[in-house]
Amino acid sequence: DTGVSQDPRHKIxxxxxNVTFRCDPISEHNRxxxxxQTLGQGPEFLTYFQNEAQLEKSRLLSDRFSAERPxxxxxTLEIQRTEQGDSAMYLCASSLISGGQQETQYFxxxxxxxxx
Amino acid sequence: AQSVTQPDIHITVSEGASLELRCNYSxxxxxxxxxxxxxxxxxxxxxxxxxxGDTLVQGIKGFEAEFKRSQSSFNLRKPSVHWSDAxxxxxxxxxxxxxxxxxxxxxRLQVFP
Numbered sequence: 001d002t003g004v005s006q007d008p009r010h011k012i013x014x015x016x017x018n019v020t021f022r023c024d025p026i027s028e029h030n031r032x033x034x035x036x037q038t039l040g041q042g043p044e045f046l047t048y049f050q051n052e053a054q055l056e057k058s059r060l061l062s063d064r065f066s067a068e069r070p071x072x073x074x075x076t077l078e079i080q081r082t083e084q085g086d087s088a089m090y091l092c093a094s095s096l097i098s099g100g101q102q103e104t105q106y107f108x109x110x111x112x113x114x115x116x
Numbered sequence: 117a118q119s120v121t122q123p124d125i126h127i128t129v130s131e132g133a134s135l136e137l138r139c140n141y142s143x144x145x146x147x148x149x150x151x152x153x154x155x156x157x158x159x160x161x162x163x164x165x166x167x168x169g170d171t172l173v174q175g176i177k178g179f180e181a182e183f184k185r186s187q188s189s190f191n192l193r194k195p196s197v198h199w200s201d202a203x204x205x206x207x208x209x210x211x212x213x214x215x216x217x218x219x220x221x222x223x224r225l226q227v228f229p
């Protein structure tokens with residue numbers, strides 16, 4: 001068990017550029033979550049997948065945001081035409097769901113995005 | 117709507133003193149409750165969780181929390197704080213079926229020697 005990993009750990013970009021983040025969950029975890037955390041706030045839910053299906057998207061996730069989990073393993077989060085308000089820490093978490101019971105989410109170290 | 121309130125933005129304690137961090141939740145059913153800790157620049161580490169059963173739950177690093185349904189609270193406690201406990205602490209409620217977490221705004225803990 002190598003834990004949840006995220007890449008890159010830090011990203012600085014200019015306003016209007018596109019960025020893509022990657023999350024590798026704990027192997028065999030079937031659920032994967034994306035959260036966004038701004039300074040001084042708790043993480044806010046963005047979206048989640050069960051296997052390769054994206055089951056829910058928050059209203060926080062504007063049309064400029066897209067997430068995929070093509071083979072039910074790693075996931076990518078893309079932000080198009082970045083804005084300064086997108087500056088935040090983007091956290092990924094994974095969990096194993098069995099029998100429909102709530103399970104613990106394990107978080108990665110996050111990707112810190114700064115939009116200039 | 118589900119929500120979590122952490123009334124204390126910042127708490128300062130002396131090393132060796134006891135600690136209690138407050139958490140109140142709003143949820144329409146029996147909640148799944150969590151406490152996570154976040155060190156600067158790091159992700160979130162689970163301290164403990166409550167799903168059902170005994171309302172006093174033990175976690176890692178000597179932390180415990182008590183679920184009180186009548187008060188809609190899930191306060192985190194530690195009898196003797198260590199300097200390494202300085203971090204940001206987040207309480208969260210899990211939403212049934214999706215399991216997405218709704219977090220409070222966090223409490224920053226400072227520990228003085």
